[in-house]
Amino acid sequence: MRRFSSQDTNHLLKHGxxxxxxxxxxxxxxxxxxxxxxxxxxxxxxxVDKNVLIPRVETEEIIDIAxxxxxxxxxxxxxxxxxxVGTGSGVIGITMALELEKRLIPYDGYLSEIxxxxxxxxxxxxxxxxxxxxxxxxxxxxxxxxxxxxxSDLLKEFPKMKFDLIxxxxxxxxxxRISSLNSSVKDFxxxxxxxxxxxxxxxxxxxxxxxxxxxxxxxxxxxxVDDTHTKKETLEFSKxxxxxxxxxxxxxxxxxxxxx
Numbered sequence: 001m002r003r004f005s006s007q008d009t010n011h012l013l014k015h016g017x018x019x020x021x022x023x024x025x026x027x028x029x030x031x032x033x034x035x036x037x038x039x040x041x042x043x044x045x046x047x048v049d050k051n052v053l054i055p056r057v058e059t060e061e062i063i064d065i066a067x068x069x070x071x072x073x074x075x076x077x078x079x080x081x082x083x084x085v086g087t088g089s090g091v092i093g094i095t096m097a098l099e100l101e102k103r104l105i106p107y108d109g110y111l112s113e114i115x116x117x118x119x120x121x122x123x124x125x126x127x128x129x130x131x132x133x134x135x136x137x138x139x140x141x142x143x144x145x146x147x148x149x150x151x152s153d154l155l156k157e158f159p160k161m162k163f164d165l166i167x168x169x170x171x172x173x174x175x176x177r178i179s180s181l182n183s184s185v186k187d188f189x190x191x192x193x194x195x196x197x198x199x200x201x202x203x204x205x206x207x208x209x210x211x212x213x214x215x216x217x218x219x220x221x222x223x224x225v226d227d228t229h230t231k232k233e234t235l236e237f238s239k240x241x242x243x244x245x246x247x248x249x250x251x252x253x254x255x256x257x258x259x260x
Contacts, residue, residue, distance in 0.1 A: 002022070002023050002024070002026050002027075002028050003023075004019050004022075004023070004032070008032045011032045011033070011036065011040075012032055012035065012036065015036035015037075015038050015045075016036075017035060017036055022035065028183075029182075029183040029184045029187065029188070030184070030188055031054055031184050031188055031189075033048050033054045034048075034049070034050065034054075034188060037049060039054045039055045039089070039091070040055065041055035041059070041060060041091040041095060042060050042063055042091075042095045042099075044095065044098075044129070046089055046090070046091050046094075046125045046128075047089065047121055047124050047125055047128070048089050048121065049117075049121060050188065050189075050190065051115060051117035051118050051121060051190055052088040052089040052118045052121050052190070052193065053088050053089070053169075053189055053190070053193045053194075054189065055089070055091045057248075058247040058248060058249065058251075058253055059091075059092070059169055059224060061247055061248065061253070061254065062092060062167060062169065062222055062224055062254060063092065063095055063096065063099060065222055065245065065254060065256065066082070066096060066165055066167055066222055067096075067099055067100075067103075069164075069165055069220050069222070070082065070096075070100065070105065070107075070164060070165055071103065071105070073164045073165070074103075074105040077164075078106065079105075079106040079107065079108065079145075080100070080105060080106070080107050080108075080164045080165070081107065081108045081109070081161070081162065081163045081164050081165075081216070082096055082107060082108075082109050082110075082163055082164060082165040082166070082167065083109070083110040083111075083112065083155075083158070083163050083165075083166045083167065083214070084096065084109070084110070084111045084112070084167045084168070085112050085152075085154055085155060085166060085167070085168040085170070085207060086112070086113060086114070086154070086168050086169065086170045086171075086203075087111040087112060087113045087118075087122050087149075088113065088115075088118050088121075088122065088169070088193060089118065089121045089122055089125060090111055090121065090122030090123075090125045090126055090149070091125070092167055092169060093109055093110075093111035093122075093147065093167070094111070094122075094125055094126055094129055094130070094147070096109060096167070097109050097129075097130065097145070097147045098129060098130075100145070101145065106144060106145045107145045107146075107147075108145070108146050108148075109145075109146070109147040109148070110147075110148050110149075110150065110158065110163075111126075111147065111148070111149045111150070112149075112150050112151070112152040112154070112155070112157070112158065113149075113151065113152070114151070114152065114153050114154075115190075115192070115193075116151065118190075118193075119149065119151055122149055123149055126147060126149060130147060154203070154206055154207050154210055155207070155210040155211065155214055156210070158214065161214070162214060162215060162216040162219065163214055163215060163216060163219055164215075164216050164219050164220070165219065165220050165221075165222065166207075166211050166214065166215065166219070166220070166221045166222070167221075167222050167223075168204075168207055168221070168222075168223050168224070169223075169224040170196065170203040170204055170207060170223070170224075171192065171193055171194050171195050171196045171197075171200075171202075171203055172196040172200045172201070172203075172204065172223075172224065172225050172226045172229070173194050173195060173196050173200055173226055174196060174197070174198060174199055174200040174226065174228065175195050175196075175197060175198055176198075177200075178191065178194060178195055181194070196226065199233075200225070200226045200228065200229065201229065201233065204223060204225065205237075207221070207223075208221065208237055208239075208240060208257065211257075212239060212259060215259060218258065219258075219259070220256060220257065220258050221240075221255075221256075221257040221258075222254060222255070222256050222257070223254065223255040223257065224253060224254055225252065225253065225254065225255050226252075227251040227252045227253065228252070229244075229252055229255070230244060230252055231244050234255065237257070238260075239259060239260060240257045240258065240259060240260060241257070241258050241259075241260055242255050242256070242257045243255070243256040243257075
């Protein structure tokens with residue numbers, strides 16, 4: 001019989017699901033977010049399903065890193081530009097837009113995703129939180145900030161423009177480790193959003209190479225990475241100065257990358 005943690009129970013009740021009725025009927029290890037169709041990120045509830053990763057608390061820290069960078073850029077240049085590459089459900093890019101609006105910082109943001117089903121979820125979430133202007137484009141009329149959503153393999157389909165910040169939580173788990181993941185992850189979340197190739201850096205390599213053509217002077221790429229991606233792994237990226245930051249659980253989790 002399925003058991004729910006206190007956190008699971010609170011999530012189910014919040015979204016109108018009776019955990020006691022579900023105990024004998026739901027599949028063991030299915031994430032409660034798949035039962036409710038909602039996942040919490042940075043204090044907001046976003047739509048999720050089997051086509052996107054469930055937002056995790058450690059990923060919220062990428063927002064704090066990014067805001068510190070863009071606060072500084074805004075003080076110097078005013079309007080800021082950012083991209084969320086491989087956006088999935090859109091939680092990172094949409095949260096960035098909302099937090100910048102709270103700070104009265106105008107922005108142009110782009111969210112990209114290669115998966116069409118995931119892109120549909122990102123567009124739904126954007127409509128829930130932002131004013132719709134036209135398909136794939138959402139705008140705040142007060143300060144002319146905009147958030148555009150596009151189908152793209154990393155940065156391949158992006159317009160020719162420069163960004164102050166590129167954010168990404170790409171698939172980063174080494175292929176050999178997928179089978180050892182918790183069942184709630186490996187059996188219910190999309191493998192294409194987890195598997196980062198033999199060493200977990202396959203897509204990260206491609207993104208860093210592409211990003212060299214898309215950054216403003218002193219622009220930054222912030223990546224969520226696997227905890228096996230230490231300072232040693234950064235040495236192959238000779239074009240970049242990469243700072244490795246830990247998450248709240250003291251695990252390697254973020255690379256802050258600036259061009260040399």
